[in-house]
Amino acid sequence: MFTILVVEDQPHTRKLIRSILKAENYTVIEAVNSIEAFEQLEKAPVDCLVLDLMLPGIDGFEITRQIRQSNQDLPILILTARQLSEDKKNAFLAGCDDYLIKPFDNDELILRIRALLRRSSRLSMMQQKIGNLILDYPSLSLQKKDLIVTLPQKEFNLLYKLVSGQGRIFTRLQLAEEVWGTSEVSDATLNVHIMRLRKKLEQFPEIELVTIRDLGYKAVIHHEN
Numbered sequence: 001m002f003t004i005l006v007v008e009d010q011p012h013t014r015k016l017i018r019s020i021l022k023a024e025n026y027t028v029i030e031a032v033n034s035i036e037a038f039e040q041l042e043k044a045p046v047d048c049l050v051l052d053l054m055l056p057g058i059d060g061f062e063i064t065r066q067i068r069q070s071n072q073d074l075p076i077l078i079l080t081a082r083q084l085s086e087d088k089k090n091a092f093l094a095g096c097d098d099y100l101i102k103p104f105d106n107d108e109l110i111l112r113i114r115a116l117l118r119r120s121s122r123l124s125m126m127q128q129k130i131g132n133l134i135l136d137y138p139s140l141s142l143q144k145k146d147l148i149v150t151l152p153q154k155e156f157n158l159l160y161k162l163v164s165g166q167g168r169i170f171t172r173l174q175l176a177e178e179v180w181g182t183s184e185v186s187d188a189t190l191n192v193h194i195m196r197l198r199k200k201l202e203q204f205p206e207i208e209l210v211t212i213r214d215l216g217y218k219a220v221i222h223h224e225n
Contacts, residue, residue, distance in 0.1 A: 002047040002117055003027040007037045007063070008079070009055050013102070017050060017079070020106050021113075034058035041067075046074060048116055051096070053080040053087065061094045068095030068153060073140070075116035079104065085184065092182040093189065095154070099182075128163050130206045130221055135160055142204055149200055154179060158193050162219035163207060171216040 004021050008014040009032045021028045029046070031037040033056050040046070049067075053060035064076055078091045081102040088099050097119075098112050128135040134143040140156040142149045151159065157179045162170060170178075176185035194209055194217060201207050208220040 003029065003045065004048045004050060004113065005029050005031065005037065005040050005046045006050045007031045007033075007055065007060070008050070008052045009033060010052075013052075017109070020109060024110055026113075032056075034063050037063060038066075041074075047120070048075045048077065048113055050077050050079050050113070053078060053082055053091065061090055064091065064094040064096050073120065073138075073153060075120045077112060077116060079109070089182070089184045092180050092184065097181055128160065130163070131223060133204055133206050135163060142200070144204060147203060149203065151197075151200065155193055155197055155200075158190075159197055159207075159209075159219075162209060162217060163221070165219065167218055167220060169212050169216055169218045175216065 018028045051060045076096040077098045078096045
């Protein structure tokens with residue numbers, strides 16, 4: 001059974017979320033601030049995080065950033081009353097996977113969590129092989145013989161998406177929506193991720209990331225002779 005960590009400082013809202021999730025047979029653990037949240041994450045595996053933005057002390061943006069900096073592949077659903085597009089953009093840039101505004105529909109909350117869990121379970125089993133080179137999703141790494149390079153999650157997801165397309169051109173909008181989960185990702189952010197990937201791929205000449213002017217990117221695979 002899946003375990004959901006709910007980080008919410010308002011008792012009434014936390015109780016409501018707990019009731020909704022338990023009715024779906026999820027195991028629910030709770031935290032009211034960042035300290036308790038990280039303590040819970042250290043205690044036992046968590047399958048999904050439901051996180052408020054407005055918390056005492058460290059807010060939800062920073063909690064999300066800290067989780068992503070440690071390369072944790074934890075689905076994060078932001079559940080907040082903050083409706084500004086800038087808040088939503090910053091949440092996705094921090095690394096969240098989905099964003100739901102309060103007051104929320106009970107069924108929609110469950111459907112979004114199910115989608116995140118389904119996506120996480122599917123991706124965790126993914127692996128791409130190019131000759132002796134392996135793109136391994138569980139470890140977010142590129143592996144070739146004794147050489148292992150671990151990537152930040154967004155970089156790995158971006159590379160995996162391009163490689164899985166087998167030469168297909170992906171527009172900037174497609175990559176933004178499929179890797180970040182939102183169209184509100186700047187060209188500069190995408191360009192920086194591509195630049196960092198190209199630098200790391202110098203050790204793996206099997207993969208070349210090609211810019212398609214005014215459109216997007218594609219991955220060209222060079223097989224060893």
